[in-house]
Amino acid sequence: xxxxxxxxxxxxxxxxxxxxxxxxxxxxxxxxxxxxxxxxxxxxxxxxxxxxxxxxxxxxxxxxxxxxxxxxxxxxxxxxxxxxxxxxxxxxxxxxxxxxxxxxxxxxxxxxxxxxxxxxxxxxxxxxxxxxxxxxxxxxxxxxxxxxxxxxxxxxxxxxxxxxxxxxxxxxxxxxxxxxxxxxxxxxxxxxxxxxxxxxxxxxxxxxxxxxxx
Amino acid sequence: xxxxxxxxxxxxxxxxxxxxxxxxxxxxxxxxxxxxxxxxxxxxxxxxxxxxxxxxxxxxxxxxxxxxxxxxxxxxxxxxxxxxxxxxxxxxxxxxxxxxxxxxxxxxxxxxxxxxxxxxxxxxxxxxxxxxxxxxxxxxxxxxxxxxxxxxxxxxxxxxxxxxxxxxxxxxxxxxxxxxxxxxxxxxxxxxxxxxxxxxxxxxxxxxxxxxxxxxxxxxxxxxxxxxxxxxxxxxxxxxxxxxxxxxxxxxxxxxxxxxxxxxxxxxxxxxxxxxxxxxxxxxxxxxxxxxxxxxxxxxxxxxxxxxxxxxxxxxxxxxxxxxxxx
Ligand SMILES: Cc1cc2nc3c(=O)[nH]c(=O)nc-3n(C[C@H](O)[C@H](O)[C@H](O)COP(=O)(O)OP(=O)(O)OC[C@H]3O[C@@H](n4cnc5c(N)ncnc54)[C@H](O)[C@@H]3O)c2cc1C
Numbered sequence: 001x002x003x004x005x006x007x008x009x010x011x012x013x014x015x016x017x018x019x020x021x022x023x024x025x026x027x028x029x030x031x032x033x034x035x036x037x038x039x040x041x042x043x044x045x046x047x048x049x050x051x052x053x054x055x056x057x058x059x060x061x062x063x064x065x066x067x068x069x070x071x072x073x074x075x076x077x078x079x080x081x082x083x084x085x086x087x088x089x090x091x092x093x094x095x096x097x098x099x100x101x102x103x104x105x106x107x108x109x110x111x112x113x114x115x116x117x118x119x120x121x122x123x124x125x126x127x128x129x130x131x132x133x134x135x136x137x138x139x140x141x142x143x144x145x146x147x148x149x150x151x152x153x154x155x156x157x158x159x160x161x162x163x164x165x166x167x168x169x170x171x172x173x174x175x176x177x178x179x180x181x182x183x184x185x186x187x188x189x190x191x192x193x194x195x196x197x198x199x200x201x202x203x204x205x206x207x208x209x210x211x212x213x214x
Numbered sequence: 215x216x217x218x219x220x221x222x223x224x225x226x227x228x229x230x231x232x233x234x235x236x237x238x239x240x241x242x243x244x245x246x247x248x249x250x251x252x253x254x255x256x257x258x259x260x261x262x263x264x265x266x267x268x269x270x271x272x273x274x275x276x277x278x279x280x281x282x283x284x285x286x287x288x289x290x291x292x293x294x295x296x297x298x299x300x301x302x303x304x305x306x307x308x309x310x311x312x313x314x315x316x317x318x319x320x321x322x323x324x325x326x327x328x329x330x331x332x333x334x335x336x337x338x339x340x341x342x343x344x345x346x347x348x349x350x351x352x353x354x355x356x357x358x359x360x361x362x363x364x365x366x367x368x369x370x371x372x373x374x375x376x377x378x379x380x381x382x383x384x385x386x387x388x389x390x391x392x393x394x395x396x397x398x399x400x401x402x403x404x405x406x407x408x409x410x411x412x413x414x415x416x417x418x419x420x421x422x423x424x425x426x427x428x429x430x431x432x433x434x435x436x437x438x439x440x441x442x443x444x445x446x447x448x449x450x451x452x453x454x455x456x457x458x459x460x461x462x463x464x465x466x467x468x469x470x471x472x473x474x475x476x477x478x479x480x481x482x483x484x485x486x487x488x489x490x491x492x493x494x495x496x497x498x499x500x501x502x503x504x505x506x507x508x509x510x511x512x513x514x515x516x517x518x519x520x521x522x523x524x525x526x527x528x529x530x531x532x533x534x535x536x537x538x539x540x541x
Contacts, residue, residue: 018224099215110223141374141376144370144372145279183377203315204333204334
C-alpha cells in the first residue's frame with residue numbers, strides 16, 4: 001500500500017511543479033536492525049515518482065562507506081539532497097521525515113532545486129565571514145508542529161555556505177544520540193556538538209551560536 | 215504513518231507566490247501577530263480596502279501547538295495546524311503582505327502615525343497599529359523549574375510527549391489544556407499524574423475522557439513545590455493541601471499547563487494594562503493610546519479562545535478603519 005494517499009500525491013505534484021533544477025535524493029540504509037529504513041526507502045520511491053526532476057540513489061551505510069563519508073553520513077536511515085551537479089549542499093535528514101517533518105523535507109527539495117527567497121544581506125554577510133566548519137543538528141519529533149521551521153532555517157543556512165552542514169535528527173529513532181545531548185524538549189539545536197538552544201528561534205539566534213564556534 | 219503536509223507551501227514557493235512585504239511603504243494598518251486575532255483583523259482590513267501588512271515571529275500563534283480544535287463554529291474537528299492552514303489560505307486569497315519571521319522590538323508614535331522597529335533594526339511606518347501578540351505559557355514559579363527547562367520540564371505536550379515514551383510524567387494544571395495534555399500523554403507515557411492546586415476548570419466532556427484512561431492518576435488540591443533531579447528531572451515535591459503532607463513523586467517529565475501570560479513586552483510603559491498585565495481595551499478594542507488597537511489573548515477580554523480572538527480581531531480592524539476614515 002502506498003504511504004502517500006492520492007490527495008497528498010496530487011498536492012505534492014503541484015508543489016514540485018515549481019522546482020527549478022534537478023535534485024538527487026541519496027538515501028543510506030543498513031542491513032539488519034534499522035528502524036524505519038524500509039519505510040524510508042518506500043517513501044523516497046514515492047517521492048521520486050512525483051517529479052521528473054527528482055531521482056533516487058540508494059546506498060548502504062557500510063558497503064558504501066566512502067560515499068557516506070563524502071556526505072558525513074553516520075546514521076541510517078539518512079537522506080541527503082544533492083543539487084543538479086550532484087553536489088552535497090549540507091542538507092541532510094536522519095530518520096524518516098514523516099509527520100510534521102514533511103514540512104521541512106519538501107522545502108528542502110525545493111530549496112536545493114534553486115527556488116526560495118534569499119536571506120537578508122546582513123545575515124549573508126555574517127555567513128560569508130565564517131572560516132571554520134559548522135555542524136548543526138536539529139533534534140525533532142514527528143508530532144512537533146514548529147520543529148520543521150527550525151530544520152528549514154538550519155538548511156537555509158547550509159545552502160548559503162559550504163562550511164555549514166545541517167541535519168535533522170529524529171529523536172526517537174536515534175534515542176542514544178538524543179540521550180547523549182539530553183534532548184527532552186524539541187526542537188533542540190546543537191552546534192558543533194557543543195553549543196545548544198531550544199525552540200524555533202529566529203535566524204539571528206542560530207548565527208549568534210554559530211559565531212561561538214569560530 | 216502520517217504526513218501533516220502544510221497546504222500553504224504552494225503560496226510560499228509555487229506559482230501562487232504572494233506579494234512581497236514592502237518595508238518602505240506607509241501602511242494604513244500594521245498588525246503585529248499572526249494568530250487568529252491578527253489573521254481575522256487582516257481579513258477585515260483588506261476587505262475594507264486598507265493598505266494592510268502583518269508582522270509576526272510565528273505563523274498561527276498558539277493554535278499551531280494545539281492537537282485538536284473542536285469548538286470553532288462550523289468546524290466540528292480540525293487539528294490546530296489544519297485550522298491555521300484554513301485561516302492562512304483565506305487571508306492569502308486577498309494577498310495580504312506578511313513578514314513571517316520577524317520580531318517586533320518596539321514602536322514609537324510619530325506625527326503621521328507610528329514607527330515600528332523590527333529585530334534586525336528595520337523600521338516600518340503605519341498610520342495605525344493592531345497589537346495581536348497573544349500569550350505564552352505561564353510558569354509555575356517553583357524551585358528547579360527554570361534550571362530543568364528543556365531537561366524534563368516542558369510546555370508543549372504534543373511536541374515533547376514522544377520523548378517520554380514509557381516513562382512516568384506529571385502534568386501540572388486543571389484547565390482544558392492540562393486535561394488534553396494528560397490525555398495525549400497517557401497514550402505515550404507509562405503513567406501520567408495530573409496535579410492541580412484546586413479543582414478542575416476543564417470542560418466536563420474532556421474530564422470524562424480523562425477518567426477513562428487507565429494509566430492516569432489525579433491529585434487535586436495538591437501544590438507543586440519543587441522540581442529536582444541530577445542533570446535531568448528525576449522527581450517533584452508536592453504538598454497535599456488537605457493533609458498538609460509533603461510527598462515526592464518520582465517522575466522524569468513535568469508538563470506545565472497552568473494558563474497563559476500576555477505577550478505584552480512591546481506595550482509595557484506605553485499602554486494601560488490591568489493587574490494581570492493584559493492590555494485594557496474597550497468594547498471597540500481601543501487602547502489607552504490613540505491609533506493603537508488590540509485584540510485576542512493579549513487583552514483583558516475574558517475567555518482566551520480561538521473564536522473569541524478571531525472576533526476581537528475583526529472588531530479591532532473595523533474600529534481602526536473608522537479611525538482612519540475620520541482622518
Ligand atoms: C495547547 C493549547 C490548546 C488550546 N486549545 C484551544 C481550543 O481547543 N479551542 C480554542 O478555542 N482555543 C484553544 N486554545 C487557546 C487559543 O489558542 C488562543 O486563545 C488563541 O490562539 C489566541 O489568539 P491570538 O491571536 O490572540 O494569539 P496567539 O495565538 O498567541 O498569536 C499571537 C502571535 O503573535 C506573535 N508575536 C507575539 N509577540 C510578537 C512580537 N513582539 N513580534 C512579532 N510577533 C509576535 C506570536 O508569535 C504569535 O504568532 C489553546 C491554547 C493552547 C496553548
